[in-house]
Amino acid sequence: MDAVTLLTVVVLAVFVGFEVISKVTSKLHTPLMSGANAIHGIILVGAIIVAGQTNDPWLLAVAIAAVVLATANMVGGFVVTDRMLEMFRGKKPAAKTGEDAK
Amino acid sequence: MSLLAPEWTALLYLLAAVCFILALKGLSSPKHARRGNLIGSLGALVAVVTVFFSIKLENIPLILAAIAVGSAIAVPIARKVKMTQMPQLVGGFNGVGGGAAALVAVLELGHNDDLWVRIAIVFTMLVGAVSFSGSAVTVLKLQELITTRPILFPGLPVVMSVAVLAAVGAAVMTVIDGSWVWPVALLVLGLLVGIFLVLPVGGADVPIVISLLNAFTGIAVGASGIVLGNVLLLVAGTLVGASGTILTMAMAAAMGRGVTGIMFGAFKGGSTAGSTTQSDRPVRSSSAEDVAVQLGYAQNVVIVPGYGLAVAQGQHTIAELATALEARGVHVVFGIHPVAGRMPGHMNVLLAEANVPYESLKELDEINPEFKNTDVVLVVGANDVVNPAAKSTPGSPIYGMPILEVGDANQIVFLKRSMRPGFAGIENEILFDPKTELLFGDAKESLSKVLSAVKAL
Numbered sequence: 361m362d363a364v365t366l367l368t369v370v371v372l373a374v375f376v377g378f379e380v381i382s383k384v385t386s387k388l389h390t391p392l393m394s395g396a397n398a399i400h401g402i403i404l405v406g407a408i409i410v411a412g413q414t415n416d417p418w419l420l421a422v423a424i425a426a427v428v429l430a431t432a433n434m435v436g437g438f439v440v441t442d443r444m445l446e447m448f449r450g451k452k453p454a455a456k457t458g459e460d461a462k
Numbered sequence: 463m464s465l466l467a468p469e470w471t472a473l474l475y476l477l478a479a480v481c482f483i484l485a486l487k488g489l490s491s492p493k494h495a496r497r498g499n500l501i502g503s504l505g506a507l508v509a510v511v512t513v514f515f516s517i518k519l520e521n522i523p524l525i526l527a528a529i530a531v532g533s534a535i536a537v538p539i540a541r542k543v544k545m546t547q548m549p550q551l552v553g554g555f556n557g558v559g560g561g562a563a564a565l566v567a568v569l570e571l572g573h574n575d576d577l578w579v580r581i582a583i584v585f586t587m588l589v590g591a592v593s594f595s596g597s598a599v600t601v602l603k604l605q606e607l608i609t610t611r612p613i614l615f616p617g618l619p620v621v622m623s624v625a626v627l628a629a630v631g632a633a634v635m636t637v638i639d640g641s642w643v644w645p646v647a648l649l650v651l652g653l654l655v656g657i658f659l660v661l662p663v664g665g666a667d668v669p670i671v672i673s674l675l676n677a678f679t680g681i682a683v684g685a686s687g688i689v690l691g692n693v694l695l696l697v698a699g700t701l702v703g704a705s706g707t708i709l710t711m712a713m714a715a716a717m718g719r720g721v722t723g724i725m726f727g728a729f730k731g732g733s734t735a736g737s738t739t740q741s742d743r744p745v746r747s748s749s750a751e752d753v754a755v756q757l758g759y760a761q762n763v764v765i766v767p768g769y770g771l772a773v774a775q776g777q778h779t780i781a782e783l784a785t786a787l788e789a790r791g792v793h794v795v796f797g798i799h800p801v802a803g804r805m806p807g808h809m810n811v812l813l814a815e816a817n818v819p820y821e822s823l824k825e826l827d828e829i830n831p832e833f834k835n836t837d838v839v840l841v842v843g844a845n846d847v848v849n850p851a852a853k854s855t856p857g858s859p860i861y862g863m864p865i866l867e868v869g870d871a872n873q874i875v876f877l878k879r880s881m882r883p884g885f886a887g888i889e890n891e892i893l894f895d896p897k898t899e900l901l902f903g904d905a906k907e908s909l910s911k912v913l914s915a916v917k918a919l
Contacts, residue, residue: 363578377702377704378708380483397702399482399502400559402478403563404529404562405510405695406563411528412522413520426561427529431531431536432555433536438503439540439541447815449814451819
C-alpha cells in the first residue's frame with residue numbers, strides 16, 4: 361500500500377480515536393485503559409505472520425515468544441476488562457426496596 | 463489449504479477494526495460497556511482467525527501452542543487479580559504488548575530494504591522497548607518491590623540524555639547498516655531509556671505514566687502495521703495511541719500540571735518529592751460515635767474516597783456504611799476525583815466491586831455544585847484532591863489542580879491515618895477549618911467502628 365494511503369488511514373484513525381475517547385465517562389477510565397490495552401494486543405496478528413514465515417530456529421524462537429506475549433496481552437486484557445465492567449451495575453429495581461430490611 | 467482472496471482479508475480486517483471502535487465507543491456509558499468489550503474481543507477473534515487463512519504460514523501447530531500458552535498464563539491472572547492491583551496488571555499487560563511489538567519489528571529487519579519501512583522498524587523497536595521496560599519498572603513500583611518515591615541519582619538527566627542520543631544513533635545505524643550489533647544495541651538502549659524514564663516518577667504520578675506507556679505501545683503497534691503493510695495493526699495501534707494520549711492529557715489536566723512537568727518534574731527536584739513534616743497546629747479530633755451521629759442524622763452525605771481507602775482495602779466497609787445510612791433515609795453519593803487512586807478511574811472500579819451502583823458515583827463537575835447542599839462530607843484517605851491550596855496559593859505545587867470543593871459543605875469529617883501531609887507534601891488548610899473534625903486511624907478500622915455505631919443508633 362502506498363505511503364499516502366497509509367497516512368490517510370493514520371490521520372483518520374487519530375481523529376476517530378480522539379472523538380470516541382473524549383465521550384468516555386471518567387467513571388470508566390480504568391476499563392478504558394485495560395480495553396485499549398487489549399486492543400493493542402492485536403499485535404498478535406503481526407507475531408503470527410512473522411512466526412509463520414521463518415524457518416530459522418532462533419528467529420522462530422523469538423517470533424514464538426512474541427506470539428505468547430501478544431496473546432497474554434490480548435486475551436488477558438479482554439478478560440480483565442469484562443470482569444471489571446461486569447461489576448458496574450445500576451441500582452436494583454425500585455420494587456424491591458421493601459425487602460431490603462430482610 | 464486454500465487462501466482467502468486479499469479483498470476478503472481486507473474486509474475481515476475492516477470488520478475487526480470497526481469492532482474495536484465500537485468497543486471503545488461502548489465505554490461512554492456503563493450500561494453498554496460490557497457488550498462493547500465483548501464486540502471488541504469478537505473483532506480480535508475474527509482478525510486472528512483471518513490471518514491463518516490469508517497468507518501461507520509455516521509452523522502452525524507451534525503457533526497454536528504458543529497462543530494456548532499465552533492464554534493459559536494470562537486468563538487465570540486476569541480472573542484472580544484484586545481490584546486494588548489493577549494498575550499493576552494493566553501496566554504488565556501493556557509492557558508485554560510493547561515487548562511483542564519490538565520483537566515482531568526485529569524479525570522484519572532481515573527482509574526489508576525499503577528505507578521507510580526500516581525507519582518504521584527501528585521506531586517500533588525503540589518505542590516498544592521503552593514501553594516494555596518502563597511498564598516493568600511501573601509494576602515494581604506499584605507492587606512496592608521498589609520504593610514508590612522518586613528514585614534520583616546525581617547525573618540522571620545526563621545519563622538519560624546520553625542513553626536517548628545513543629539509542630537514536632543505534633537506530634540510524636540499524637537503518638543503514640546490516641550488522642546485527644546495531645539492532646541489539648538499539649533494544650538494550652531502548653530498555654535503559656524506559657527504566658530511566660520511570661524511575662524518577664513518584665507514586666502519585668503513576669496513573670499518568672501507565673496511561674502514557676499505554677499510548678506508547680499503541681503507537682509501536684501502529685508503526686508495526688506500516689512494517690508489515692497491515693492496515694488493521696495500523697488502525698488499531700493508532701486508535702490506542704490516540705486514546706492513550708488523550709487520557710494522559712486529561713489526567714495531567716486533572717492534576718493541574720503538564721505531562722512534561724510530571725515526567726521530568728523530579729529531575730528538577732520538583733513537586734513530587736514533597737515534605738513529610740508534621741504540623742503542630744491544633745485540630746479537632748472526633749470519635750467514631752460522634753461521626754456516626756453526624757452521618758446518621760444528616761440528609762445529604764457525600765463520601766470522598768482516596769488512595770488511602772484502597773490501601774486499607776476498605777471499599778467493602780465503606781459500601782456497607784453507605785447502605786446502612788441509606789436504610790436510615792440519608793442520601794449518600796460518592797464524589798470521585800479523576801486522579802484519586804493509582805490509575806485513572808481506579809476508585810470507581812473499587813467501589814463497583816463493592817456493589818456501589820454507578821449512579822451513586824459522581825464526577826468532579828457533577829458533585830462540586832452539590833457541596834453547598836451537603837450536610838456532611840466524609841473524606842476517607844484523600845488529602846491533596848480536597849486541598850484548597852490548589853485554588854488559593856499560587857506558589858503551591860498543586861496550584862491549578864481542580865479540587866473537590868468540600869469546604870462548601872456544612873461539616874467535614876476526615877478519616878486520616880495521621881497529620882502527615884498528602885503525597886504533594888503540602889499542608890491542607892481545610893484540616894484546621896472550624897467545620898472540620900478528624901478521626902485518626904486506619905481507614906478500614908475507623909469505617910468499621912463508624913459502621914457499627916451507625917447501626918446502633
